[in-house]
Amino acid sequence: MPFFYFSSYLFFPARKAVRLALLYLMALFLLALLGTFRGHFQAIHLNALAQFFGANLAYVGLLYLLVRMKEEYMEAQLDAYTDFLTGLRNRRYLEIVLERELFRLGRYGRPLSLILLDLDGFKAVNDAHGHDVGDRVLRALAQCLEAHVRQSDRAVRLGGEEFAVVLPETELPQALQLAERLRQEVGRLEVPPVQRLSASFGVAQAHPTDSPLSLLKRADEAMYRAKRKGKNRVEAAPK
Numbered sequence: 001m002p003f004f005y006f007s008s009y010l011f012f013p014a015r016k017a018v019r020l021a022l023l024y025l026m027a028l029f030l031l032a033l034l035g036t037f038r039g040h041f042q043a044i045h046l047n048a049l050a051q052f053f054g055a056n057l058a059y060v061g062l063l064y065l066l067v068r069m070k071e072e073y074m075e076a077q078l079d080a081y082t083d084f085l086t087g088l089r090n091r092r093y094l095e096i097v098l099e100r101e102l103f104r105l106g107r108y109g110r111p112l113s114l115i116l117l118d119l120d121g122f123k124a125v126n127d128a129h130g131h132d133v134g135d136r137v138l139r140a141l142a143q144c145l146e147a148h149v150r151q152s153d154r155a156v157r158l159g160g161e162e163f164a165v166v167l168p169e170t171e172l173p174q175a176l177q178l179a180e181r182l183r184q185e186v187g188r189l190e191v192p193p194v195q196r197l198s199a200s201f202g203v204a205q206a207h208p209t210d211s212p213l214s215l216l217k218r219a220d221e222a223m224y225r226a227k228r229k230g231k232n233r234v235e236a237a238p239k
Helices: 002-011 014-037 043-080 091-108 122-129 131-148 172-188 212-228
Strands: 112-119 154-159 162-168 199-205 234-236
Touching: 014 043, 091 112, 091 154, 091 162, 091 212, 112 122, 112 131, 112 172, 112 212, 122 131, 131 154, 131 162, 131 172, 162 172, 172 199, 172 234, 199 212, 212 234
Parallel strands: 199 234
Antiparallel strands: 112 162, 112 199, 154 162
């Protein structure tokens, strides 16, 4: 019996699993009740049946509580790594992913690139149109990034108007192509009453000796070089 309950929780969501377990238990109870009325069970068996059903109810309840605790823990972890405004992952998550991908680079030689981008003139947008419009711009940019990166890539909001895209298994030429495509897509965004949006991009390919901080710094320097050269452009960090 406990195996059935454990199996139901493995294959179904918690609430559905508990409903299935209760239906199964109810069916057994009705069969036992029918057997009692037909005289298949004597009075001496009723106490054992009551203990049986009580123990099984306890199994169902305990498993449900354990699964709910696990779900709540996972939801709390997800919240800790999510930017509440855009729904993208946040800087804390970025640091964890970079640590993991840099380990893969050092151990297996798998390439890794990083794109940083910063909206041009975002302060002027907030000043002219208010923070509500600014928030809509940030959400539109987040949706644009998610729509145009691969499933294996990770779009992140670092804070303010600065975003990042982690590109596993990607060398610098391919990362530059993606950054240019994203730059063009940002230019196509429409967020009334803002007339035109643009962003400056910095791209860096990781070295085996890089730390998350050094990789971020190199991409950041490339991004600010794009700002100094007139904005709305892509610049690469030296290899």
